[in-house]
Amino acid sequence: MSCFAIRDDDTSFFTRPEELEGVYGDYWGRMPISLAVVPFSVPEHRGHSFNSAYPGDVSVALEENRELVAWLKEKIRLGQVEIMLHGYSHQYRQIGGDWVGEYGWKPPSQLLEETRQGKAYLENLLDTEIQVFVPPSNRISREGWEAVRQAGLNLSGIMGRWGDRPWSIEYFSAWLKRWAWRFSKGDAYPYPLSLGGIQELRGHALTPVADLPGLSAQVADCARLGAPFVVATHYWEFRDHPEMKATLDQMVAMAQARGMDFSFVSDCFASTSGR
Numbered sequence: 104m105s106c107f108a109i110r111d112d113d114t115s116f117f118t119r120p121e122e123l124e125g126v127y128g129d130y131w132g133r134m135p136i137s138l139a140v141v142p143f144s145v146p147e148h149r150g151h152s153f154n155s156a157y158p159g160d161v162s163v164a165l166e167e168n169r170e171l172v173a174w175l176k177e178k179i180r181l182g183q184v185e186i187m188l189h190g191y192s193h194q195y196r197q198i199g200g201d202w203v204g205e206y207g208w209k210p211p212s213q214l215l216e217e218t219r220q221g222k223a224y225l226e227n228l229l230d231t232e233i234q235v236f237v238p239p240s241n242r243i244s245r246e247g248w249e250a251v252r253q254a255g256l257n258l259s260g261i262m263g264r265w266g267d268r269p270w271s272i273e274y275f276s277a278w279l280k281r282w283a284w285r286f287s288k289g290d291a292y293p294y295p296l297s298l299g300g301i302q303e304l305r306g307h308a309l310t311p312v313a314d315l316p317g318l319s320a321q322v323a324d325c326a327r328l329g330a331p332f333v334v335a336t337h338y339w340e341f342r343d344h345p346e347m348k349a350t351l352d353q354m355v356a357m358a359q360a361r362g363m364d365f366s367f368v369s370d371c372f373a374s375t376s377g378r
Contacts, residue, residue, distance in 0.1 A: 105325050106366035107358035109351075110137045110259060110306055110335045112189055112237060115144030116163040117153035118338070120174040126341045126348060131183050134355065134365030138175075139189035139237035139259075140165065142221040142228075149195050149202040149240070153339070162192040166228055179231050185367040186225055187235040188256065191217035195239075204239035206247030214250040222254055234369040235259050241306065241335070245269055252299050257372050259333065261296065261305040273298055290321070293330035295372050302372045306335035309351060311344040322354055326361035331371035 109130075114123070127136050146152050147159035157163060166172060178184035195202045206214060222233050236256040238247065243260065248268055251258055262281060268274050281292040295302040307321055318334070325332040334354060341347050358365070 104362060104364050105329045106331045106371045107134075107322070107325075107355070107363040108137055108331065108333045108366050108368045108371050109134070110139060110187070110237065110333050110368050111338050112139040112239075112335065113141065113148065113193070113337050113339060114138045114171075114175075114189075115141040115153070115193070116165050116168045116171070117144060117146055118168070118171055120171055122338055122342070123174075126338050126351075130355070131181075135183055135185065135367050137185045137187055137235070137368040139187045140175075140225060141189050141191070141193045142224045143192050145192050145194045147195070148193055149204075151339075160194065162194070165225070172228065175229055179229060185369060186229055186231050186233055187237050187259065187368060188218070188222050188225060188233050189237045190239040191221045193239050202240075204242055206238050206243045206250075209247075211246040211249065214247050215253055218250040218254045218256075222256065235372075237335075241308075243267075252301050255301075257295075257301050257369070258303040259306055259335070259368055261291070261303045262298075268298060271299065290324070293325055293328060293332075295331070304331060304333060304368075304372055306333045309334050309336040309347060309354075311340055311347060313347075313350065315350050315353065318350070318354060319357060322357050322363075323361065326358070326363050331366075332358065332363065333368055333371060 143162040143164050145160055145162050146154045146157045190205055192205060194205050196208050226233055234257060236251045237259045241260040245268060262268060277296045277298050284292040291305055295304045307318060322332055
């Protein structure tokens with residue numbers, strides 16, 4: 104049986120519990136939600152400000168939002184939410200006219216220290232275990248990937264360009280498997296890929312411009328193949344785009360009709376069919 108998981112990014116100090124309840128409140132008891140959490144977030148994410156009262160480059164610790172921390176701990180206790188690490192501060196820089204996420208511009212030593220520190224901080228604060236890393240903007244450098252590997256985390260988000268992981272026979276094998284699938288099937292490799300002692304698994308983006316027929320076809324394909332389906336989205340986009348909730352509801356209904364197992368993202372890494 105294939106799994107279906109919801110990955111929601113950007114929970115941080117600037118998140119209010121009612122924002123998450125507004126999107127996922129009617130799912131409690133039916134399916135779990137995986138939240139990618141920023142431990143020390145800045146308010147500016149690629150031009151979008153979560154709170155103009157804070158300077159755009161000053162990070163704020165999650166623990167300062169006591170209401171949210173209490174809400175998260177209760178949801179974790181009930182088995183309704185899992186926590187994933189979503190960067191450290193989620194800070195961007197403009198390089199060559201492009202916004203580059205922190206796992207694309209910070210030096211290797213800083214990335215390793217902050218990945219370990221961010222993981223330990225969230226685990227201690229929320230009394231939980233973190234198994235998955237979600238790169239801001241789903242992009243990560245070789246150095247960022249190495250920091251994630253040394254922290255012992257699996258990666259939600261899959262290999263992008265040639266050479267974006269440390270060179271090895273295992274990397275070359277995974278790259279060939281991924282692109283052979285794309286050329287033969289016309290779509291991205293749907294199963295977890297093992298690389299360097301960790302696993303990587305793709306996400307399917309649900310955004311304001313997402314194509315419902317395309318997403319529906321991918322849900323159906325994953326159900327048929329016994330492959331995991333992770334829908335990746337942002338709670339804060341639902342506020343201005345209520346049609347996203349209708350799309351998500353349709354995807355959930357489709358997964359249920361096809362007998363998919365509603366799971367946390369971390370559980371989907373156990374889907375090994377076809378590897």
